[in-house]
Amino acid sequence: METNREISNSSFTSVMAFSHKCQQNIPERYVLPPLERPNTSHADNLPTNLPVIDLSKMNHPAHRSQLINEVRAACNQLGFFQVINHGIPAAVMKNALDSAEEFFNLPSDEKTCYASTDVHEPIRYGTSVNHGMDKVFYWRDFIKHYANPISDWIHLWPSNPPTYKEKMGSYAKAMKVLQKQLMEVLFESLGLNANYLHDDIEEGSQVMTVNCYPSCPKPDLALGLPPHTDFGMITILNQTQQGLEIMDHHKKWHSVPFIQGALIVQLGDQFEVISNGRYKSVPHRTILNAQTKRFSIASLHSMHIQKKVGPAPELVDEQHPVAYREGSFARFLDHISVKSLSEESYITTLKIT
């Protein structure tokens, strides 16, 4: 019997392969309906002051409360901020992005051996197909792999380029440390103990999604990734150049500026539920560039996939009644939720109206 991996392997065409062939036009199925195109859906191209937070304040008792206030303001406003002085060496960040680029530049058959559409596979190479809208494809290739605990999974990660495991592995470990620090700050910003859910976070899941957005001859007609929210607690993102857009509470899109050395932090749906809706997960999407390829690495941190997540009892009172039912996010092995696209999103089903 043919396995899922063999089937998708034999019929798989990457966007990278298309982008080599398509000099002028893109295949019809990548062309979005006019209202979903990047330039027609209220994209805000004016520079905006999106929050940038200096994490070195974390280690100075005199400055920590200022940091907590900045994080609270950013999360109330957007569910998004960038961090600088986060302690991750520049070489670790660069090595991971270089490994991503080397991997995607490999000949097709070295990548398609990881191709699968089965979200249970611990390592998966693919192109984006939007959930439930099977006519719409998005202009990116990705490789996704489990990282927690890294010792259980790293042997499955690509062996070529030869330093991939080591470089991406160091980056994954650094992200795990950073997410714990961020989680403490985030919980404090909600008035919770910094060690809130400590054990659950320790045993939680970490998935690395490594994205390649090839240059696109018609960047106004397609998207790299559709609008979505990440389902987990937080996502930490490292990128080679600008391309991410986030949506504010007025449904206005903002381009996220590229800041050398910074990392992007985004709140996911699980954090929205735990915060009892005080903070909202941030809808985001990626736009394309006619000239250059863009690489990004999203480190997705969530509660264990089977764990039921509900609002923190400390955040429920008369002014803030329970806003979400408790539920497990097990169906989101693929990590992408669709809050901003559809009323049928999972988080909407948990919401108590």
Ligand SMILES: O=C(O)CCC(=O)C(=O)O
């Ligand atoms: O590439 C980016 O900037 C965003 C990636 C992303 O949203 C994801 O992998 O979920």
Ligand SMILES: [Fe+2]
């Ligand atoms: Fe995302």
